[in-house]
Amino acid sequence: MNLDKEYENKKIPFIKKLGFSSYQLASVTETMVNTWQMYYYTTFLGISIVLVTLMFTISKIIGAVLTPIYGYISDRLYQTKFGRKFGRRKSMLILGIPLKCILYILMWIPNMPTYMYFIFFILYYIAQPLLTMPQLTFMSEMTQDSEQRAQLVGFNQAAAAVAGIFASLFITWIFKLLGQNNSMSYFVTAAIYDVIALIMLICFYKSVYERPYDQSTIMETEKQQTEEKGWQKISLVFWNFLSCLRLKSYLLYLGLYLSEQMFRSLWGNINTYFIIFVLLLTPNAVAVSTSAGFIFGILFLIFFMWLTAKTNGPFTYRVGDFATIAVCLAIMALAIFRPAHMTLLFIILTVLLNFAKTGVVNSTQFIFTFIPDIDEMVTGKRREGQYSGVNNTLDVIFSTLETLILGFLLQATGFVEKSHVQSQGTVNALLILYTVVPIILAIIGIIISYFFKLTTTNHQIVIDEIARLRSGGSMADVTPKTKKVVEQLTGFKYENCWGNNNVMTYHKKS
Known part of the structure; x- marks a missing residue:
């Protein structure tokens, strides 16, 4: 697999960036899940909200447990013939794309026994990490140039906005054609989105490329692989999972990411309920407000791409969080x-809310591309898959717990399935969840951002030091400035970096 020439070219071709964004264009399926699936199951299929949230919870937790295992395996696929032929990351896509597209449509078939939805949900969330895990790695895999990574992040967000616009407008058209109170409207829409997702994921697969086979991508020697027993290999999966949490920059990044991800997930879960039961607007207002927010989101993205390049990610993050509040x-x-004019005012506020979301997402996605580089300074190896897996796992754990708590809270306030009107207790709870909770989470994120020192300048210092050591330089020749930056970002003494630790295996002394 000769990827060296393509990888060494720092400027990624426009067509490759566009193809990379196809993954987000395929997210029309996820937009529908986040916006409509809970509403569809409780309102049209008559499944209790507690049962629905339990269904989401169990399925997502199973997927979360598997994701770091997928990441661990993916990082080591170059040590197999299959991996060297198709790639560490693209091998996972080959398996995941067909599985996801088949299982997705099965979740939307109406009038099945409830246990069937449970089964398809579990299988779907087993397959989904085969795509989400490698997708996160490519922004670091395709280039080390921070400007090119920033552009990949921008293309990623722009495509997500386009997918959101299309997903919202298309289902509005389906509502007009088949009726918004018809369960078949949702099934037909899901089927069409599934076909679109399949085409876009194939384009994504054809466009991305990954880090070439070299010393940094060989995790263990053949001797080490032979010496490790079965139980040791299993234990090392969890050891590597926990080892990611020892990296100082990653822990701070997680604080930023989980803060914004939790309030965005909360909005996604209850947006429809909030609009219909609290603001007393129509289902069409859900689609119109969502699409309006996405349309302006593309303009906001251009602004935040410029702002991040000028000021670094943590500042952009704070701008987004203050706007959220x-x-x-x-x-x-x-x-x-x-x-008066509730619908118009809410659409305007949704647009402004998208400004806030664009800022925090642009910042955290950009920052994440730096994390594997900081880890390489500690381990001497490239573990994009491990960090992507851990990221997805923690994301799922926190968002699932959030969804589970949400379901029980709404049930406790008297939420009634298949009802177009809810009690005042439920209305008050939805209002607090939609506004007060995000404000608290945003404040937490702002505080953490002031402790975060992973700037573009400091990142380049680490990249240069890795290059020096990789070319045979001595750790004894490190400059005081570089040593200080490395220790500040990694949380390790400089002497304990570059593989001189037990981060990847407990067989080594720390």
């Missing part, structure tokens, strides 16, 4: 005082 307060006032 301001818009949540405005939405709270809208729900309490109920002025």
Whole structure:
């Protein structure tokens, strides 16, 4: 597999960047899951909200447990003939793309026994990490140039916005054609989105490339592989999972990421309920407000790409979080005082909310591309798959717990399935969850951002040091400035970096 020439070219061709963004264009399926699936199951299929949230919880937790295992395996696939032929990451895509597309449509078939939805949900979330895990790695795999990575992040977000616009507008058209109170509207839409996703994922597979086979991608020697027994290999999967949490920059990144991801996930889970039961607007208002937010999101993305390049990720993150707080307060006032032109005002606030979301997402995605480089300074190896797997796992764990708690909270407030009106207790709970909770999470994220020192300048210092050591330089020749930056970002003494630790295997002394 000769990828060296393509990898060494720092400027990624435009067509490759466009193809890379195809993964997000395929996210029309996930937009529908996040916006409509809970509503579809409780309103049209009559499944209780507690049972639905339990279904989501069990399925996602199973997927979360498997994701770091997939990441561990993916990092080591160059040590197999299959991996050297298709790639460490693309091998996973070959398996995941057909499985995801088959299982996705099965979750939307109406009038099946409830246990069938459980089965298909579990299988879907077993297959899904085969795509989500490698997708996160490619922004680091395809180039080490921070400007090119920033552009990949931008293409990623722009495609997600386009997918969101299309997903929202298309289902509005289906509502007009088949009726918004018809379960077949949702099934037909899901089927069409599934076909689109398949085409886009194939384009993604054809466009991405990964780090070539070299010393940094060989995790263990043949002797080490032979000496390790079965139980040791299993234990090393979990050891490597936990080892990611020893990297200082990654822990701080997780604080930023989980903060913004949790309030964005919360909005996704209850957006439809909030609009219909709290603001008393129509289902069409859900689609219109969502699409309007996505349309302006593309313009916001251009601004934040420029801002991140000028100021670094943590500053961009704070801009997004402060905007989140301001818009949540405005939405709270809208729900309490109920002025005239509610739909128009909510659409405007949704647009502004998308400004906030664009900022925090652009920042965290950009920062994540630096994490494998900092880890390489510690281990001397490239573990993009491990960090992607851990990232997805922790994301699923926190978002699943959030969904489970949400379901029980709504049930406790008297939420009634198949009802178009909810009790005042449920309405109040939805208002607090939609506004107050995100404000608290945003404040936490702002505080953490002030402790985060992984800037573009410091990242380049680490990259240069890795290159020096990789070419045979001595650790004894490190400059005081480089040593300080390395220790600040890794959380390790400089002397304990570059594989002089037990981060990847407990057989080594720390």
